[in-house]
Structures are given as C-alpha cells and as structure tokens.
Amino acid sequence: MRILIAGMLWLLAADDLSWVEKRVDDWQPRPSERKFDQIGWLRDIRAALALGKQSNRPVFLFTHDGRMAIGRC
Amino acid sequence: MEDYGSKGTVPDDEKKAYQKIYHAALAKKLSTGTVHVYVLTPDGDPIDSIHVAHAGTAKVTATLKAAIETLGTKEGKPLVEIKPQAATPRAGDGDLVLYLIARAVPGKTAGFWQELPGEDFIIYSREEGKRFLPPAGTAIGGGYEVDREVALKLLTYFYPSTENNDVSKNVVEQVSMKGTLIAEGRVRLDATLRMKHPFYHKMDEARVDAVAVGVVEFDSAIRKFRMATEKATYNGGTFGVAVKEVR
Numbered sequence: 542m543r544i545l546i547a548g549m550l551w552l553l554a555a556d557d558l559s560w561v562e563k564r565v566d567d568w569q570p571r572p573s574e575r576k577f578d579q580i581g582w583l584r585d586i587r588a589a590l591a592l593g594k595q596s597n598r599p600v601f602l603f604t605h606d607g608r609m610a611i612g613r614c
Numbered sequence: 615m616e617d618y619g620s621k622g623t624v625p626d627d628e629k630k631a632y633q634k635i636y637h638a639a640l641a642k643k644l645s646t647g648t649v650h651v652y653v654l655t656p657d658g659d660p661i662d663s664i665h666v667a668h669a670g671t672a673k674v675t676a677t678l679k680a681a682i683e684t685l686g687t688k689e690g691k692p693l694v695e696i697k698p699q700a701a702t703p704r705a706g707d708g709d710l711v712l713y714l715i716a717r718a719v720p721g722k723t724a725g726f727w728q729e730l731p732g733e734d735f736i737i738y739s740r741e742e743g744k745r746f747l748p749p750a751g752t753a754i755g756g757g758y759e760v761d762r763e764v765a766l767k768l769l770t771y772f773y774p775s776t777e778n779n780d781v782s783k784n785v786v787e788q789v790s791m792k793g794t795l796i797a798e799g800r801v802r803l804d805a806t807l808r809m810k811h812p813f814y815h816k817m818d819e820a821r822v823d824a825v826a827v828g829v830v831e832f833d834s835a836i837r838k839f840r841m842a843t844e845k846a847t848y849n850g851g852t853f854g855v856a857v858k859e860v861r
Contacts (some may be wrong), residue, residue: 561841561842562829564842567856568731569856571714579696581695587626590654596693598656598693599661599682601678602653603653606777612700
C-alpha cells in the first residue's frame with residue numbers, strides 16, 4: 542500500500558511541471574536585451590559603404606567575433 | 615571576425631573592404647582590434663574608433679554626435695529595415711525547431727559574459743524529433759532513455775555566453791536524458807550534463823554541470839516542448855537555460 546501511494550505521489554509530482562513553463566517564460570529576452578534590434582543593421586561592409594556614399598551618411602561599423610545577432614559572441 | 619580571416623567564409627571583396635578600413639585606421643593611429651567600433655565617412659574613410667571595452671552608451675553617443683557635427687550629417691529616417699536579428703531559421707515541413715536561451719540567473723556571478731543572453735535555434739527533422747518520445751507500448755509511468763545523439767544535439771548548446779561558440783570543441787563527459795510518460799500524450803524529460811566548454815578557443819578546464827527538466831506534449835508529432843535547467847553552473851558561475859519549440 543505504501544509503495545502504491547508513493548508511486549502515485551511521484552506521478553503527481555512528476556506531472557507538476559508548471560515551474561518549467563514559468564522559467565521558460567521568465568527567461569525569455571527582455572526589451573532591455575533587445576536594444577540591438579532597434580538598429581537597422583547590414584551584414585556586409587560593401588553594402589554599407591555603397592549606402593553611405595549614396596545617402597551621404599557616415600557608416601557605423603561594429604566588428605566582433607561570434608554571432609552578435611544571437612548573443613553568442 | 616572569423617568570417618573575415620584567410621579561411622573565412624565571406625567573399626574576397628568583402629575581406630578586402632574590411633582590410634582597407636583596418637589599415638586606414640592604423641595609418642591614422644586610431645585604435646583597432648577585432649572587437650571594435652569604427653566610424654567612417656560616407657566615402658568609407660575611418661575618422662574615429664572605439665575599443666569595445668570603452669564602447670558604452672555615453673562614449674558611443676558622444677562619438678556619433680562628433681561625427682555628425684564634423685560631417686554635417688542631416689537627420690533622416692533609417693536606411694536599413696529595423697527587424698529582429700535573431701530570426702527563426704527556415705525549416706522543412708514537419709521539422710521541430712527549438713529556441714534556446716542561455717542566461718545569467720541569480721547565483722554566483724563569475725566565469726562567463728553576463729550582460730546578454732545567448733540564443734540558438736536547433737532544428738530536428740520529424741523523425742529525429744520523435745526520438746524524444748516513448749517507444750510504442752510504453753505504459754503511463756513507464757520510463758525510457760532518449761537517444762544520446764538526439765539529446766546531445768540540444769544539450770551541447772547548454773552553455774552561457776563565452777568567447778567560443780564552436781560546439782565541436784565541447785567535450786562531453788557525461789550526458790543522460792530520461793523520459794517518463796506521465797500522461798497520455800505528455801512526457802517528462804530529465805537531463806543531466808557534464809561538459810567541457812572552453813571559454814576561448816583553446817582547451818581549458820571550464821565545465822558545464824547542468825540538470826534540466828522538460829515537458830513534451832505530443833500526438834502524432836511533438837506539439838509542445840519546454841525545458842529549463844533546474845540548476846546549472848559554468849566555470850564558477852550560475853546560469854540558466856530555457857528551451858521552447860517555435861515550430
């Protein structure tokens with residue numbers, strides 16, 4: 542009987558996975574972490590130089606290692 | 615900048631465009647580096663630069679304002695479309711696309727870059743995705759092992775922001791993912807991982823230790839996938855990983 546109850550309790554506990562969903566929601570990117578997306582980026586220096594020349598605007602060039610778009614840098 | 619090296623993937627013209635700017639900056643005795651900000655004239659001539667360590671909001675704003683003043687730039691609308699940079703990749707019909715976010719969480723602050731989360735998209739074919747699910751005939755409460763290859767395809771991205779994002783340099787020391795059918799069409803996943811992940815591209819002793827729990831809902835295919843670390847550490851610091859299906 543004890544084994545049966547213990548088994549049922551484990552199954553109930555196993556099914557209470559609301560904390561997983563909450564963490565997944567809580568850990569999504571925040572607006573403060575998405576400021577990078579408020580800028581229109583080109584991924585090609587040649588295209589940026591052409592656009593700079595065409596529009597007579599300066600070019601902001603950011604160089605880095607890794608993948609900035611996904612924060613893996 | 616890996617893409618701009620001699621073995622990099624960008625076209626030669628693109629590499630040359632970068633080298634021209636880099637050498638012009640050097641000639642002008644501007645600061646230079648691989649992780650760097652440069653401000654160029656409309657003709658592509660560097661007029662200012664900032665080392666990333668100094669490129670905070672105030673410094674960047676001041677540098678841009680100075681460039682606007684020097685060049686007499688007129689205000690105007692953005693010339694490039696503003697859109698999310700981390701877009702869900704294209705995938706085939708029936709593919710399972712998992713979106714992963716790895717971030718610093720309350721705990722010990724050490725051992726990795728804390729400022730921004732790292733994100734990844736992992737694509738499973740329909741057949742691969744099914745390997746998260748219980749074998750036919752599994753009773754409610756019954757357990758099974760998820761295929762190591764399938765588990766690792768996801769778990770190898772369980773690391774926080776570092777200088778190295780080449781997962782082929784990870785060394786997995788222990789991995790397991792156990793599934794339990796907890797209700798009709800609902801599975802619990804319990805994963806553990808111990809993995810070396812060099813902070814830089816050179817092997818070191820930095821390790822991930824992670825325990826994660828997932829919940830998967832399915833019928834003929836996976837309809838919902840959620841996973842979060844219960845606890846995870848890397849290189850002396852505490853981090854968390856969350857995964858959800860986006861397709």
